[in-house]
Amino acid sequence: MEEIDVAIVGGGPSGLQAAISLARKGHSPIVFEEHPIIGQPIQCGEGISLNALEEFDLVKKSKSFVVREYENCKIYFPSNDVIMGDIHSYTINRDIFDQHLAKEAQRAGAEVKLSSKINGAYKKNESIIIKTTSEKKQEYKCEMLILAEGPQGRLASNLGFSPPSPLISAFEYRVEGEWGDTLEFYFDKEKYPFGYCWIFPKKGETNVGIVTTAKERKTRLDRFLEEKKITGKKIKMVGGQIPMNGPSNKLYDKQIMLVGDAAGMVNPIFYGGIRLAMLSGKIAGEVAATNLERKENEFSYSCKEYESKLKKYEFMKKVNLKCHNSFYGFSNKSLSKIGTIFNNKYINRIEKLEKLEIFWKILKNPSISRKIKDLYYMYRGFKIARDWGF
Ligand SMILES: Cc1cc2nc3c(=O)[nH]c(=O)nc-3n(C[C@H](O)[C@H](O)[C@H](O)COP(=O)(O)OP(=O)(O)OC[C@H]3O[C@@H](n4cnc5c(N)ncnc54)[C@H](O)[C@@H]3O)c2cc1C
Known part of the structure; x- marks a missing residue:
């Protein structure tokens, strides 16, 4: 049985x-990727x-994977009113993006097993013993394990964690042609409950998708394409699942971290x-590295620091779930009124005078002013989403 310091299951971001962070600290983790x-x-x-690329120092290296750049995005409401989001963003070729990260990891000294x-x-x-039937060596003995296996969390369940x-x-078409000139999000509680449809133009093609708890996603997305008169040839269909309620409660144990x-x-x-x-x-990579270094002196692992470091960030706060519940709890009638009040405004750039004007409009709308708390959470949720990327 081969012995390794840190095994990472999953070759996504x-x-x-x-x-990358483990290898840059001089360690040699192995990433296992099933594909x-x-x-x-x-x-x-x-x-x-842009925030995301900047945080990981990827802006200069983005030529290979960035397709188009946008200064803002548009958020549509059922009334067809639009709220502007001043989020500097990009469409990317996601496979090339992930491959870029894999090369960085290998360059720094990690092994990526496909x-x-x-x-x-x-x-x-x-x-921790991990088993694979994909190669001759069937078992690996590892000191630490980072589970990066995506939303299904099968191994996490085996090891006593709850999957998210x-x-x-979500379901998406890649459509021929460039439809639209920025990233667009369409919210409609009745058509796309707990979610939205999106139009993300690339070069020569556009990603048009839906995320919702409703069934018949394909039918709903087909109807959306019809409504928006998006007639380009459908080149590809993709689907997948996404955790809905934010970070799980249990993120680590002594030698395991979920990412x-x-x-x-x-x-x-x-x-x-x-x-x-x-x-x-x-x-998680940094915490694993600290553990390996500490092990030289005393044999004890602890990943508690993983949680405490994460908890400093706004996105970890439970209030985000409140924002989610408030926003997705609005009826179409309320969403339309909100859309009309904020129509054509940059939600994160509202001047003092405008704030007063908006406040006045809210007061004049009893059905909205009764939900002022939900409106506050919606605003806060949008702000956090803007700061953290979509
Ligand atoms: C349709 C759709 C659209 C989305 N659009 C966006 C978007 O525009 N912007 C955005 O920020 N986010 C988007 N997301 C969410 C985003 O893709 C994920 O949050 C992100 O990929 C999570 O990265 P990850 O590394 O945790 O997991 P993943 O990217 O899912 O990677 C997990 C990897 O683990 C591998 N794996 C799983 N089990 C095993 C195993 N047992 N052994 C070996 N390998 C294994 C998988 O093959 C996979 O490569 C979207 C999601 C979906 C489904």
Whole structure:
């Protein structure tokens, strides 16, 4: 049985970023990825914010994976009113983005094993044994394990963690042609409960998708395409699941850390997860490195620091779930009124005078003013989403 210091299961942004931060501290983690090509199949709208790229020093290196750049986004309400979001963002080729991270990890000294599905994991004495049937060496004994396996959390369940719950389903077409000139989000409680439709133009093609708790997602998305007169040829269909309620309660034990979607690290308003996946991966990698260094002197592991470091961030706060509940709790009637009040305004750039004008409009609308608390949480949720990417 091969012995390794840190095994990382999953070669998405969370696992690869964990590998990068461990390898940059002089360690040699192994990333196990079940697919033969990193980043494929793509299950993503491929939207990312400038903040995210800046945080990981990726702006200068972004030429290979960035497709288009946007200064803002548009958030549509059922009344067809639009709220502007001043979020500097990009559409990317997500497979190339993930492959870039894999190369960075390898360059720093990590190993990335492709076509290596981990089928089981159990604890034995002070180690964790992981099993694969994909190669000759069937078992690895590891000191620490980082679970970056995405939203299903199968290994996490084996090891006594709860997989992120609930999950929401997303479905997307890649459509020929460039439809629209910025990132667009369409909210409608009746058509897309607990979610929205999106239009993210790339070059020569556009990602058009839906995320919702409603069934018949494909039918609803087809209807959306009809309404928006998006007639381009459908080149590809992708679907996937996303944790809906934000970070899980239990994120670590003595030698194991959950990162990215496996830990529910997703913004519960727009359901974007790339940035939080990378951030949680980075912190987990650093904490694993500290543990390995500490082990030289005393044999004791602790990943408590992973949680305490994460807890400093706004997105970890339970208030985000309140924002989610408030925003997705609004009826279409309320959403339309909110849309009309904020129509054409940049939600994060409202001047003092405008604030007074908005406040007056809210007061004149008893059905909205009765929900002022929900409106506050919605505003706060949008702000956090803006700061953290979608
Ligand atoms: C349709 C859709 C659209 C989205 N659009 C956006 C968007 O525009 N912007 C955004 O920020 N977020 C978006 N998200 C969310 C985002 O894609 C995820 O939050 C992000 O990929 C999480 O990264 P991760 O590394 O945690 O997990 P993943 O990217 O899911 O990576 C997990 C990896 O683990 C591998 N794996 C799983 N189990 C095993 C195993 N047992 N052994 C070996 N390998 C294993 C998988 O093959 C996979 O490569 C979208 C999600 C979906 C489904």
